[in-house]
Amino acid sequence: MGPPHRATRSRPPIEDTQWIFQDGNMNTLKYLFEESSACAEDNVGFLEDLYERFQRDPESVDPSWREKFKSIQEPVRLHPATPPTATMPADIEEALRKQAAVDRLIYHYRTRGHQAADNNPLKLAPPPALPDLDPAHYGLDAADLDRPFYVDIMRGSKKLPLREIIARLKRTYCGAIGSEYMHIVDSEIKQWVRERLETATTWALPDAESQRWLLRMLTAAEGIEKYLHRKYVGQKRFSLEGAESMIPLLDELIQRAGDQGTQEIVIGMAHRGRLNVLINILGKKPGSLFQEFEGTYTSAPPHASAGDVKYHMGFSSDLQTPKGPLHLAMAFNPSHLEIISPVVEGSVRARQDRRDGDGETGVLAVLVHGDAAFAGQGVVMETLNMAETRAYTTGGSIHIVINNQIGFTTSNPFDARSTLYCTDVANMVQAPVFHVNGDDPEAVLFVTQLAVDYRMRFKRDVVIDLICYRRHGHNEADEPAVTQPAMYRFIRQHPPVRRLYAETLIQAGVISREDELGMEEDYQGSLKRDEIVSRPVLPDAASYLKTSWDRYLGAEWSVDYDSTLDLDTARGLAGQIARVPDGFSLHSRTAAVMDSRRKMATGEIPMDWGFAETLAYASLLKEGYNVRISGQDVGRGTFFHRHAVLYDQDNGAAHVPLHHLDGPGGKFHIYDSLLSEEGVLGFEYGYASSEPETLVIWEAQFGDFANNAQVVIDQFITSGETKWGRLCALTMLLPHGYEGQGPEHSSARLERYLQLCAEQNVQVCVPSSPAQIFHLLRRQLVRRYRKPLIVMTPKSLLRHKLAISPLEDLTRGHFHNVIGEIDPHDPDKITRVVLCSGKVFYDLLETRRKEHLEHVALIRIEQLYPFPFDYFLEQLSPFNNLRELVWCQEEPENQGAWHQIKHRFLSLLEKDILLGYAGRPMSAAPAVGQFHRHLEQQKKVVEDALFRAVNPQQSVRIVHAHRSHSP
The missing domain is CATH 3.40.50.11610 (Multifunctional 2-oxoglutarate metabolism enzyme, C-terminal domain)
Incomplete structure (x- = not known):
């Protein structure tokens, strides 16, 4: 049995050690094996357990370990000039004990230091005193503070006095940043994070120009809020005040991601700070926002009949980064907190799928959360759980939590969650979490750089917990001091982060008081002149792969289309979807299905539902369209009808006939989803709203299960066009029908969809024959019309003796309404x-x-x-x-x-x-x-x-x- 993890940097031997006699002491084992990867601190328990097993039964361990352990049954000479002794000298044993104590202290700083971090700008209570971070807890005393000890990779030092070790540990793990990463199983990832944290001597920006730029960003973040507060008294704006560091954070994120090859970023966020981000990051013209406040500007696109409130609207622009233009899009969102998260992920996946090879680098998802929502909304868990799956991965998302330390109105943290941190849900995907003080903007930028680099290297989720506060209530008309008097007594006396940082730069001589005032005046003047105040917005840079929806705008559902196939093409495709590789061992029931399909292909027997549905996909693929299907058990089909994925009964290998059609064609993706409806349906809506030339299908295992995704249906699928002008051709297949299976397996709640119908917003269909489903699915793409399609699909009809169609029905007619x-x-x-x-x-x-x-x-x-x-x-x-x-x-x-x-x-x-x-x-x-x-x-x-x-x-x-x- 070999070592379980990769090696850490080796430690030099103790200079004054002469002889060590193996007496089972774990410290001795560590030093004897210091050149081995097993000596990594993560594996001490493993090594100790292995040695105990060897002592009980030498044959129970791997031969390589057996030889190592046998070699230390006798005294081991570390210094040949000194004769052996029968026992370990007391001073050596004490040195080993002390070194082991220091090792444990370092380990616990890395593991629990975040709990004692000084990263709360409110400072309502001092960080807790943790015994695990007290040197005395490990038998270390004042006499040890100036004694040198070995440290592994801390800033490359070999030996440091304990006093310096503790000072560096506190600065790294208990300062403005509290880092959680020791829960990560992957040793390479954990070591990478540790090295980045421990080799950084300071969070400070490298030069005065960078510091002045940071102050300008803070000035912008504060300036727009001041302007709106003065001019539009009492109107809701869900201000960013108290979390102004969010603006430089996003600016740094965009520039650093662009420098590493990202060409598109999609941002999903709810209300707080949204208007600020639109103005200061995406470059929305201030005058447009002011007209929205005044009610003289319609923020809805021309083809949206109702529009939405100003802090729900989306926006996109192109910005310059070190490696070229970057397209930045903020997704439209409803008031349902966090539901935008899977929608953004789906949009990002669609954009990535357009690219060949660099999709996960080229397109990035950035999700901005509130602390109470991140902990409280179940769709957050669903979205995180999707992050590493084949169907829904986007190569990692950067999560930013604007941590107000209070719920949406008045709730305290202990009423908002049952966990220590609002971010603890992210531990399920072993995402590193960096809790950073929003009043230390330079630390915020350091964490941002670390998060971007982590995502781009490992293609996994990462979380920035921006610990801040909310200067006003949930909205500007709310009075939070009624229920939070102590918190808001402190907040009203606490200077904004811009004021704090400006004072720091003034004292350091980086700027003068006049420079600070000039920045503020310049920004306010730009707002009054209706100038773009973000980084310069580029004209349409055409730097990213995009699709056009123009040809579908204003189309009527009755527009002409042709969904037929000629008979030779139909027969040819029908034969291809029934092909199975030589030697592929099918289950007997599946073999019977494929035999029937071969007969259907020749016209010997009529088509059933599964054959006609699969042939519809094949025909679309042949014409160059893409098809994406997901849902629980969609590969086989809940009711054993689809068999789009076949499995070899001898070796479990999968075969997808639609991947092996003759000649060129579109891409076919089919995924059995995780046990989620809300998150998955939101993802598929996001995908379909970004990709008009792909047939995107979500199938509920039973139609009733779509109830769990009702928010997606209400807020996006049926109303997205009316509110935001967003077209989408998502298809929902909802098995529906009364076969005596009880209340939860009969009705797809047809009435709910019909109640939501208006303004030609969706299509609701109940096809009753194989030919009908064939033409309906083809119609969804070949017709110049892009609206969601709700299909009540059958269960017992899949094999009903009367629910059949001849192959010729595909060569004539259309979908019959x-x-x-x-x-x-x-x-x-x-x-x-x-x-x-x-x-x-x-x-x-x-x-x-x-x-x-x-x-x-x-x-x-x-x-x-x-x-x-x-x-x-x-x-x-x-x-x-x-x-x-x-x-x-x-x-x-x-x-x-x-x-x-x-x-x-x-x-x-x-x-x-x-x-x-x-x-x-x-x-x-x-x-x-x-x-x-x-x-x-x-x-x-x-x-x-x-x-x-x-x-x-x-x-x-x-x-x-x-x-x-x-x-």
Whole structure:
């Protein structure tokens, strides 16, 4: 068994040691093995355990270790001039004991020093006294302070007096920066962080010009807040006051990342400091912001009908960095704290996927959090948990926590979390966390440089905890002193960071008092003159790979498109998606599926759902589009229908047929997601909103599970265009249908999506045949129209004997928004039309055929929104003797489509047509939990739709209530 971790720098032998006799003392083991990587402080426990195992049973350890341990069973000569003795000299034993004590002291400073750091600008309480950092705790006393001891890599010194060792440890680990990194398992990463911290002799900037630039950034951060405070008294702005170091932090981050090859940065942040960042970092013109405060400027894009408040709006610009232009984008965000985090990650991943080879270097995600939100919002955990997975990694994000030390209104930290730090959730991905004093801007810049370098080297998440305060309340109209008197008594007497830093530079002779005042006057003058006050904004630098959405703006859902394939192409692709490599051992059930697909490819048997869906993907790939699918169990398919990923039963190797289509084509990505809905759906929305030429699909394992992502649906998918003008063609596949599986596995809550429909914001469809899903998925890309698509997909219909289509259906037609009667009939005999969507159609069809009901026609509404009124009237027009129109659904009356769709039919009531409902009665739960009750209810739903007469009194009331409404 070899050493578990890489070697640390070796320590020279103790000069005055003559003989060491192995007596089981761990200190002796450490020095005897000082040239070995096992002597790293992280592995002391490992070494000691290994030696104890050797003592019990020499054969239980690796031969190489066995020889080492055997060699020290006898006295070991360290100085050949001195004869051996039978025991270790007392002074040597004491020296070893003292050195081991110093080693433990150093280790605990690295591990727990952050708890005693002087990094809180409020200084409401002194840092805690930690026994682990007290030399006396390890048997070291005043007499040892001037005795030299070995240190490993601290600033390259070999020996230092204990007094100097402690001073350097305090400066490194207990000063303005508290560093958490010893929890990281990877030894290389841990050593890299340690060396960067311990070899830095100071946080100070290298020259006076850098210090003056830092003061200018602090002046800008404070200056915009002062201006807004004076001019727009009492208006919400969620100011950055108390955390002004955030502005130089972001400036340094952008410039340093650009210097290392980053060409795009996407920032996600909530309210606090957002306006400040827009003005001082992204270069938004001050006049535009002032007009927003005055209500004379519409901040919504021209194609957004409602717009949003000024501190939700996004912005983008191009800035110059040492290696060239960098595109900087701040994402639009709603008030739901932290929900922007996975959206930004998805946008960044889409941008990275456009690049060949340098995606993770070229595009960077920066997420700005509040302390209470970072600890309290579950989507933070979901986003962090995604960070290292194949489907969702972006090569590490830089997290910045604006730590107000108070919740959004009045809560104390002990009510806001159960952890020591608000950042402790980041420990789950072993991210290093740097807690830095916001009142020490030079330390803030040092930490920023360290964080950027860490991310670019290791491609992993890193956290900057900017410990600061909030000078005002949650907003500027709030009075925080009501609930936090002690904190705000201190804050109101505490100088801003700009004042503190300016005094430091004045005392050092870097600037004069006049220089300081001049900076402030210059900035205020630039605001009044409506000049850009950030670094110079470049004209469209075209330095990054971007996509254009212009061709999709203003498009109508009824725009023409062609989703068909010619028969030869369809057959050729169908054969390719059924191919399996020679010698690939399929599971017997999967082999049966692939055999069936080969027959479908030749037209021997009709297509099923899984075949048609996969063929839609293949056709899009062949035409150069990309396809990305994620969700729980999407590779196989929850209901065993997709089999986009095949697994060799002998060796577990994976094969993806869509990766092996003949000739060039687009890229196909399919990922089984982690057990997350909110985070994953947010990610996929971000991806789709940045990539119009990729079919981006999220599939819920059951449609009901999308409930866990309702914030993403409400705040982004259905309203993103109206608020921010952001187009997005994300497709959501939501398995839906009543098969007796209980309340949580039946309904995708169709009514919720229909309730959110307006202004052609989304498409809601319920396809009922393989050909329909084929054309629907293709339509989503080949049509010049980019809106989210909500699809109620089936479960039992995936293998239903009637839910089939011939291959030829792919070569003709399109997605049918409405499907009329499919059986031969005499239109003049039809007096009742039953309208429905989804699986219930087949129940109705089988019963009608069994009962030979020649007066009943069945019409399927396959697109519920935008409602295809013309197509619907076209299907009704042959029925001159129509008397009853019945909407049939499986869902309870207060759910499903009924209450969201009945107004579409009301104009027909003027022709004396009665409108009725057939479905389950109102219910608080989506479905019953007992299978026999389900069957009873389903039977009654079908019978009511086909046989029960519509109550004229109820219909009349509907006519009088709604006759004037437009259809």
